[in-house]
Amino acid sequence: MRIVVLVSGSGTNLQAVIEAVKTGELDADIVAVGSDIPGCLGLERAEGAGIETFVVAPADFGSRPEWNRALQAAVASYVPDVVLLAGFMRILDAEFVEAFDGRMVNTHPALLPSFPGAHGVRDALAHGVKITGVTVHIVDSGVDTGPILAQAAVPVREEDTEEVLHERIKVEERKLLVQTLADLSTRTG
Numbered sequence: 001m002r003i004v005v006l007v008s009g010s011g012t013n014l015q016a017v018i019e020a021v022k023t024g025e026l027d028a029d030i031v032a033v034g035s036d037i038p039g040c041l042g043l044e045r046a047e048g049a050g051i052e053t054f055v056v057a058p059a060d061f062g063s064r065p066e067w068n069r070a071l072q073a074a075v076a077s078y079v080p081d082v083v084l085l086a087g088f089m090r091i092l093d094a095e096f097v098e099a100f101d102g103r104m105v106n107t108h109p110a111l112l113p114s115f116p117g118a119h120g121v122r123d124a125l126a127h128g129v130k131i132t133g134v135t136v137h138i139v140d141s142g143v144d145t146g147p148i149l150a151q152a153a154v155p156v157r158e159e160d161t162e163e164v165l166h167e168r169i170k171v172e173e174r175k176l177l178v179q180t181l182a183d184l185s186t187r188t189g
């Protein structure tokens, strides 16, 4: 299974996937890691692991559709079986989603369909839920609305801040993501 990973941030989910490939827990090749943010830590992690990287930054394009098309072409050039959004913080347009229909996987730090969007942890905390968690799902044309592949619950503690809760969710997120990709690779060969 050929995976292209897109990241925008610290890349700890990416790191977990890199390690799972290394140990053989996940039978897959990370063929490239791409980002919208030049120099982000996720890209550094990929480079450290000897994985090819690419950047398609919105600032280099005149419009959002142009940026989307350029990113789509860059991803497609690696002929991936799976496109993994691992903390990729920009919304991809319908054309992009269609190009990789059913093969794009996202991880979201809340129990969807509750608390979609960029602030899933903050919104769950603000709502006062006692249990939140993480969802790994297939991307469709909505925001965090696609078919759910796996979920794990994380209890909210009285004293939680957004940061503390997010870190606890991310511990579960990394495990669930690796497990879900391993299941996919077993199914798809």
Ligand code: GRF
Pocket (backbone or CB within 6 Å): 007, 008, 009, 010, 011, 012, 013, 014, 042, 086, 087, 088, 107, 108, 109, 170, 173
């Ligand atoms: C993850 O919790 C992801 O679900 C969210 O942002 C975080 C990214 O973490 N959208 P990292 O870059 O993998 O460390």
